[in-house]
Amino acid sequence: MRNCKKYIYCFRYLPLLAIIGYCFFNPALLFAQNASTHWKANVAKVNITPKVPMWMAGFASRTGPSEGTIHPIWSKALAIQDSDNNTAVLITSDLSGMPRDMSRRIKDEISNRYSLPDAAVLLNFSHSHSGPVLKDYLYHVYPLSEGEIEKVINYSAWLEEQMVELVGEVLKGLAPARIYSENGVTRFQVNRRNNTESSIDIISDMVGPNDYAVPVLKITDMEDNIKAITFGYACHATVLSVAQWSGDYPGFAQIELEKMYPGATAMFFQGAGADQNPLPRRTIPLARKYGKELAAAVESVLDEEMKILAPQLKTAYSEVELGLNEPPSNDVLEKMIKESSGHYQRWAKMMYEKVKNKEVDTSYPYPIQIWKLGDQFMIALGGEPVVDYSIKLKTQYGKELFVLGYSNDVMAYIPTRTVLNEGGYEGATSQIAFGHPGTWKPTLETEIFSRINEMMAKF
Amino acid sequence: MKKTFPRSCCFIFFGLTILLFSNQAFSQQNNSSWKAGVGSVEITPSESIWMGGYAARDHPSEGVRHSVWAKALAIEDRSGKLAVLVTADLLAFRKTLSDKIRTRLRDEFGLSKDQIILNSSHTHTGPETDYDRFQFQLSESESNKIQQYADRVEQQVVEMVGNAIKLLEPVTLSSENGVTRFQVNRRNNKEAQINAQTELNGPNDYAVPVIKVEDQKGNVKALLFGYACHPTVLSDYRISGDYAGFAQLELEKLYPGTTALFFQGAGADQNPLPRRSVPLAQQYGKELAAAVERVLNEEMNVLEGNLATAYSEIDLTFAKAVPTKAELEDIISGATPGYPDYLKESAKVLISKLDNGEKIKDSYPYPVQAWKIGDQPIFAFGGELLVGYSLELKKIFGPDIFVMGYSNDVMAYIPTKKVLAEGGYEANRSPIFTTQWAASIEDNIISEAIKLAESLGIETVEYPLVAP
Numbered sequence: 069m070r071n072c073k074k075y076i077y078c079f080r081y082l083p084l085l086a087i088i089g090y091c092f093f094n095p096a097l098l099f100a101q102n103a104s105t106h107w108k109a110n111v112a113k114v115n116i117t118p119k120v121p122m123w124m125a126g127f128a129s130r131t132g133p134s135e136g137t138i139h140p141i142w143s144k145a146l147a148i149q150d151s152d153n154n155t156a157v158l159i160t161s162d163l164s165g166m167p168r169d170m171s172r173r174i175k176d177e178i179s180n181r182y183s184l185p186d187a188a189v190l191l192n193f194s195h196s197h198s199g200p201v202l203k204d205y206l207y208h209v210y211p212l213s214e215g216e217i218e219k220v221i222n223y224s225a226w227l228e229e230q231m232v233e234l235v236g237e238v239l240k241g242l243a244p245a246r247i248y249s250e251n252g253v254t255r256f257q258v259n260r261r262n263n264t265e266s267s268i269d270i271i272s273d274m275v276g277p278n279d280y281a282v283p284v285l286k287i288t289d290m291e292d293n294i295k296a297i298t299f300g301y302a303c304h305a306t307v308l309s310v311a312q313w314s315g316d317y318p319g320f321a322q323i324e325l326e327k328m329y330p331g332a333t334a335m336f337f338q339g340a341g342a343d344q345n346p347l348p349r350r351t352i353p354l355a356r357k358y359g360k361e362l363a364a365a366v367e368s369v370l371d372e373e374m375k376i377l378a379p380q381l382k383t384a385y386s387e388v389e390l391g392l393n394e395p396p397s398n399d400v401l402e403k404m405i406k407e408s409s410g411h412y413q414r415w416a417k418m419m420y421e422k423v424k425n426k427e428v429d430t431s432y433p434y435p436i437q438i439w440k441l442g443d444q445f446m447i448a449l450g451g452e453p454v455v456d457y458s459i460k461l462k463t464q465y466g467k468e469l470f471v472l473g474y475s476n477d478v479m480a481y482i483p484t485r486t487v488l489n490e491g492g493y494e495g496a497t498s499q500i501a502f503g504h505p506g507t508w509k510p511t512l513e514t515e516i517f518s519r520i521n522e523m524m525a526k527f
Numbered sequence: 528m529k530k531t532f533p534r535s536c537c538f539i540f541f542g543l544t545i546l547l548f549s550n551q552a553f554s555q556q557n558n559s560s561w562k563a564g565v566g567s568v569e570i571t572p573s574e575s576i577w578m579g580g581y582a583a584r585d586h587p588s589e590g591v592r593h594s595v596w597a598k599a600l601a602i603e604d605r606s607g608k609l610a611v612l613v614t615a616d617l618l619a620f621r622k623t624l625s626d627k628i629r630t631r632l633r634d635e636f637g638l639s640k641d642q643i644i645l646n647s648s649h650t651h652t653g654p655e656t657d658y659d660r661f662q663f664q665l666s667e668s669e670s671n672k673i674q675q676y677a678d679r680v681e682q683q684v685v686e687m688v689g690n691a692i693k694l695l696e697p698v699t700l701s702s703e704n705g706v707t708r709f710q711v712n713r714r715n716n717k718e719a720q721i722n723a724q725t726e727l728n729g730p731n732d733y734a735v736p737v738i739k740v741e742d743q744k745g746n747v748k749a750l751l752f753g754y755a756c757h758p759t760v761l762s763d764y765r766i767s768g769d770y771a772g773f774a775q776l777e778l779e780k781l782y783p784g785t786t787a788l789f790f791q792g793a794g795a796d797q798n799p800l801p802r803r804s805v806p807l808a809q810q811y812g813k814e815l816a817a818a819v820e821r822v823l824n825e826e827m828n829v830l831e832g833n834l835a836t837a838y839s840e841i842d843l844t845f846a847k848a849v850p851t852k853a854e855l856e857d858i859i860s861g862a863t864p865g866y867p868d869y870l871k872e873s874a875k876v877l878i879s880k881l882d883n884g885e886k887i888k889d890s891y892p893y894p895v896q897a898w899k900i901g902d903q904p905i906f907a908f909g910g911e912l913l914v915g916y917s918l919e920l921k922k923i924f925g926p927d928i929f930v931m932g933y934s935n936d937v938m939a940y941i942p943t944k945k946v947l948a949e950g951g952y953e954a955n956r957s958p959i960f961t962t963q964w965a966a967s968i969e970d971n972i973i974s975e976a977i978k979l980a981e982s983l984g985i986e987t988v989e990y991p992l993v994a995p
Contacts, residue, residue, distance in 0.1 A: 095879075120724050197857035251722075252810075253722070253801060254709075254810075254814070255708040255709065255727075256708065269706075269926055270727050270920050270921075272730045272731055272732065272733075272914075273728065273729025273730055274726075274727070274729070274731075275726065276723055276725050276726025276727070277725040277726055278726060278727075279725065285967075288680055295832065348706060351820070351821075351825055352824075353821040353822075353823075354821055354825075356820075356821065356824070357553075357705075357817045357818055357820065357821035360813065360814075360817035360820075361707070361812075361813075361814045361817050361818075362809045364809070364811075364813035364814050364815075365808065365810055365818070367806070367809070368804075368806040368807055368809065368810035370805035370806075371805070371809070372804055372806050455725075459725050467722060467723060467943075
């Protein structure tokens with residue numbers, strides 16, 4: 069009986085012991101203890117392949133709407149939250165770009181519904197030239213009928229809602245995570261300004277400048293399962309110019325990585341690839357090859373030790389007003405209306421009307437966004453920045469830096485003053501495709517860098 | 528107007544008929560004109576062994592990363608003319624081993640030297656096969672292992688070639704060049720700064736030459752592919768085929784049932800950069816495999832069933848007189864400064880030759896070879912061929928040719944005259960370490976290649992008088 073009592077005595081403390089033991093060994097509670105020292109993250113995606121044949125964005129030379137699909141195109145969202153509940157969402161899309169107004173509407177709606185400020189939402193576009201035309205975006209480049217424009221308007225409204233809802237979805241499932249970063253390397257891009265595409269097969273010495281970096285973010289759960297792979301490259305997604313929907317080489321790279329890492333979502337962001345082309349190009353096997361090369365470079369980074377990022381997030385967003393030169397004289401515009409054709413003629417007519425109605429824009433609000441995850445900086449620039457922006461930023465802020473172009477608003481090529489001075493498509497004539505009155509003022513490079521420096525100083 | 532319509536119809540019908548018949552004739556011819564047999568044999572050493580490639584290694588191998596292989600592709604044209612290409616995950620087939628193998632292939636299968644190419648991938652994580660070079664440097668048991676291993680490879684390659692010939696069956700052969708760019712010209716770019724460089728200097732040969740061998744059912748039986756780049760991603764102590772090994776593994780996974788054979792091109796001055804990690808070796812292997820896959824997914828040049836082969840050895844001379852025994856002794860003692868330990872070992876080997884009454888020859892018999900498979904020219908050269916050779920030959924014979932280095936004998940680096948004049952590592956590695964090759968080396972080699980090409984009917988490029 070006495071012994072028995074002793075037993076019972078023991079049992080009296082058992083629940084307490086059990087609770088103490090539980091606290092020590094239960095991973096969920098361990099979590100709770102560490103709640104202030106880890107990231108939360110989630111990833112989601114939505115298929116944005118148009119359901120009807122539509123006009124495709126990127127090439128003025130296409131003569132009809134899409135005919136079928138190589139693979140679906142996607143918008144993907146990565147939400148991250150630091151230990152102080154600072155939250156940000158990166159949205160990458162297999163699209164050529166997006167105009168300011170549409171991006172504004174999406175960001176405003178995200179702000180309304182989920183209270184995320186501009187600085188915390190980063191929209192990046194892969195610059196695939198095998199995606200759809202969007203509303204009020206470079207209409208004059210394409211020979212669009214009323215019917216085609218209506219399809220574009222309907223698709224764009226649907227897309228806006230998809231992207232906003234995607235953010236809602238991704239924010240719902242935030243779960244403890246680890247985030248790592250590192251740069252890899254591959255070299256299928258070619259500086260298209262300084263190498264001749266038609267003789268690419270016999271060139272034995274390619275001319276730069278180039279940025280060969282493959283920036284990679286790895287997002288795992290607390291059991292080290294890879295949930296998301298965010299990776300970039302600075303190179304036009306212009307292997308393909310056929311009439312079928314696809315994400316071009318970034319699409320193939322994402323498919324390959326999602327095959328290699330089941331359960332992971334792979335997201336591609338475009339870098340400062342405005343003057344970089346994947347060469348040789350124009351076949352589906354080449355698009356797949358470049359996709360696989362890029363995926364192999366990402367795999368190599370994932371296989372090696374990556375830098376783990378402390379769960380601290382800081383974001384900043386700013387717009388700098390960049391000056392544009394005046395349009396050509398009315399005489400020149402009239403001559404263009406009479407003598408040119410295609411989108412040059414359509415631009416001249418549009419510009420003639422703007423001059424008449426005094427609606428010519430002489431400056432443009434250029435978006436710059438900076439994120440800092442742990443000690444990893446990401447600088448995201450609007451428009452199509454030439455590779456020198458990336459190279460110069462890395463010279464200044466270190467080669468670990470991630471540089472994104474094609475972010476938030478793709479309004480024009482962004483040449484350096486050297487490229488402006490050299491002229492050509494990226495420096496001059498692309499302004500016609502983007503519907504601007506004239507070239508950028510040659511002060512743009514300094515304006516952009518000064519603003520970045522100001523923003524960086526506050527980090 | 529009324530009459531024209533049916534008449535044009537008639538023409539179309541007539542044209543279609545011809546097309547139909549000629550197509551049929553064409554495919555019949557393709558199915559019957561070539562035969563091919565494929566062999567492969569694992570040559571992974573069964574025990575720890577000295578590894579080839581880096582003088583800095585101070586002990587033998589420690590384990591295996593993946594198996595290494597010798598592989599053979601035997602092809603026979605419609606007239607019964609036979610040729611065999613052997614590739615291997617080895618640093619080199621040096622003259623001694625190569626001559627032994629080729630003598631036995633002649634004796635046992637009647638193959639002459641022009642019918643055989645022995646190409647080594649130049650992996651720097653493969654076993655050493657050169658007993659001679661290490662005789663004074665290693666313990667007797669280590670150098671015996673090298674000799675035994677070389678004997679084993681000789682036996683295995685000969686048997687494998689025999690098997691490949693036995694397995695000859697009707698096939699279709701197609702060829703084409705692809706492209707990838709993980710190689711970097713190592714003479715003209717600094718490896719330590721590779722991550723900071725925004726422009727890489729050439730010259731480069733980005734080509735990925737591919738031959739596809741399909742059986743009559745259209746199954747890919749063998750994939751022969753090359754690249755001009757040192758397999759030096761890895762420098763550790765585990766046996767592997769480096770990026771070339773990973774590329775072959777990836778292709779054999781992508782195309783089940785196929786044998787993937789890698790040959791080394793003119794990659795003597797090309798390194799895979801950045802390097803020194805297993806993930807990077809795998810990355811480059813996958814990039815190369817993706818380049819081959821793309822070639823297969825596009826239209827390839829179907830080869831007509833005619834095979835022609837030619838081989839010769841030319842005597843390449845040296846810039847300076849060969850060293851005397853006294854000069855070699857001064858090098859070993861350090862009286863003549865500037866020679867690292869591994870070159871002192873080479874001096875000992877030369878002295879032992881002199882002591883045995885042999886002469887140090889003042890020239891070297893350099894192998895030059897050309898094949899024409901259908902209209903696909905292949906040039907194969909001995910030694911560590913610099914990329915300049917490939918580029919010069921492509922200017923003469925067009926961008927579609929295939930160029931192999933590291934074939935039949937790897938005795939030294941083979942610099943162009945430009946590289947000889949510039950100096951540096953690749954310029955100063957002739958078979959006799961005290962002297963460069965003679966400055967005439969490039970002209971002698973290229974004239975021999977032109978001579979062989981002429982004898983096979985390989986055409987030169989006709990550059991247009993007026994730009995098109």
